[in-house]
Amino acid sequence: MRIGAHLVDREVRLREFSLPLRSPLGTAKGEMTERRGLLVELRGELETGDEVRGVGEATPLPPWTEGYEECLATWVTLRDAANGTVSDGDENEVDIDGVPPAARHAMNLVGADASARYAKRPLAAWLADRTGDSGGSDAAAEVPVNATVGDGSVESTVEEAESAVVDGFDCLKLKAGARDLDADLDRCRAVREAVGDDVALRADANGAWSRDEAERAVDALAALDFEYVEQPLPADDHEGLAALRGRGVGIALDESVNGPNTWPDPVREFADVVVLKPMAQGGPTRTVSVARRLRAQGVTPVVTTTVDAVVARTAAVHAAAAIPNVPACGLATGDLLAEDLAADPVPVEDGRVRVPEGPGLAGDAFDRLVGDDSAGGGSAGGGSVGND
Ligand SMILES: O=C(O)CCC(=O)C1=CC=C[C@@H](O)[C@@H]1C(=O)O
Numbered sequence: 605m606r607i608g609a610h611l612v613d614r615e616v617r618l619r620e621f622s623l624p625l626r627s628p629l630g631t632a633k634g635e636m637t638e639r640r641g642l643l644v645e646l647r648g649e650l651e652t653g654d655e656v657r658g659v660g661e662a663t664p665l666p667p668w669t670e671g672y673e674e675c676l677a678t679w680v681t682l683r684d685a686a687n688g689t690v691s692d693g694d695e696n697e698v699d700i701d702g703v704p705p706a707a708r709h710a711m712n713l714v715g716a717d718a719s720a721r722y723a724k725r726p727l728a729a730w731l732a733d734r735t736g737d738s739g740g741s742d743a744a745a746e747v748p749v750n751a752t753v754g755d756g757s758v759e760s761t762v763e764e765a766e767s768a769v770v771d772g773f774d775c776l777k778l779k780a781g782a783r784d785l786d787a788d789l790d791r792c793r794a795v796r797e798a799v800g801d802d803v804a805l806r807a808d809a810n811g812a813w814s815r816d817e818a819e820r821a822v823d824a825l826a827a828l829d830f831e832y833v834e835q836p837l838p839a840d841d842h843e844g845l846a847a848l849r850g851r852g853v854g855i856a857l858d859e860s861v862n863g864p865n866t867w868p869d870p871v872r873e874f875a876d877v878v879v880l881k882p883m884a885q886g887g888p889t890r891t892v893s894v895a896r897r898l899r900a901q902g903v904t905p906v907v908t909t910t911v912d913a914v915v916a917r918t919a920a921v922h923a924a925a926a927i928p929n930v931p932a933c934g935l936a937t938g939d940l941l942a943e944d945l946a947a948d949p950v951p952v953e954d955g956r957v958r959v960p961e962g963p964g965l966a967g968d969a970f971d972r973l974v975g976d977d978s979a980g981g982g983s984a985g986g987g988s989v990g991n992d
């Protein structure tokens with residue numbers, strides 16, 4: 605398959621980037637210190653002469669997605685095929701089913717942005733039109749978001765939580781599982797005491813607990829009126845996850861459904877909430893259709909980033925807005941980055957993000973982000989660097 609195959613004079617360009625985090629994000633899976641990814645731009649013309657333009661981003665994060673090198677190699681091949689620097693039938697031709705999730709996210713987004721811009725619709729409305737049950741449904745104008753509080757001492761956790769509340773957040777997600785359970789429960793208790801009863805709290809253990817620990821955690825978190833606990837057990841412990849339900853705190857799946865693992869089936873028997881990371885789901889379109897199917901089963905979808913750069917974060921906001929009545933989402937991750945690729949069209953204010961009016965992701969705001977393409981050796985020579 606070829607990106608933009610229906611376009612005349614198409615050109616795909618790539619830009620590699622690396623963005624440091626403001627301070628390391630402590631999780632049960634270790635510290636996140638930087639995000640490395642790819643921006644993709646597609647330009648071309650329809651046969652009518654109309655110009656078409658779209659931007660996408662792939663910011664991989666193992667184990668949720670493929671690693672950076674695989675993602676880059678996939679895109680170098682996709683770019684060279686689209687730009688005609690390799691011929692049809694060449695062994696570099698990419699099979700769509702083999703495109704890994706983060707690379708596929710960029711592929712989906714570049715097409716969705718281009719299509720929504722051509723239709724002069726915000727991406728959220730375009731997604732809602734395409735995935736709604738009855739030939740179109742409205743997208744929300746804003747999305748509620750949770751603050752993300754990394755692992756840390758009781759004091760630093762409380763400090764971060766209080767400062768998020770001062771900034772207007774009424775929902776906080778605390779990373780857990782990086783220290784022993786009693787220490788984590790002390791952090792959770794201290795935050796509840798500090799922020800009072802009106803702030804919704806969530807915890808995310810990234811699969812770190814044993815069944816015994818998870819049971820103990822769930823009971824303690826229920827007593828602290830936590831809304832849900834994300835991935836209390838390893839991704840494939842479906843039976844264990846199902847057994848934790850009904851104890852007074854919701855059970856949310858993340859790694860069980862984002863990444864190489866097989867979804868528990870039927871998911872409603874294993875989870876109250878499913879976290880959807882568009883970067884791991886292969887793009888915003890699939891994210892919104894999966895969310896609507898979850899809703900139909902009585903499972904609550906929540907959209908979060910994989911701590912992406914501004915293009916994918918903006919896309920995730922549009923995806924969340926296309927899901928009717930979406931609860932607070934994990935989209936307040938821009939501030940975790942020390943720098944970004946462009947001014948933020950989706951800043952958080954009072955715990956909410958206003959959805960950009962488009963067309964597409966944010967009009968022409970991202971049009972100058974991909975400059976000269978030198979990714980994987982550049983497209984000019986037709987090389988397929990990164991393919992081995
Ligand atoms: O959900 C949020 O509040 C923000 C995103 C977030 O927490 C994560 C993004 C990427 C990797 C993880 O450490 C973490 C998660 O597990 O959900």
Ligand SMILES: [Mg+2]
Binds near residue numbers: 808810834859879
């Ligand atoms: Mg998680």
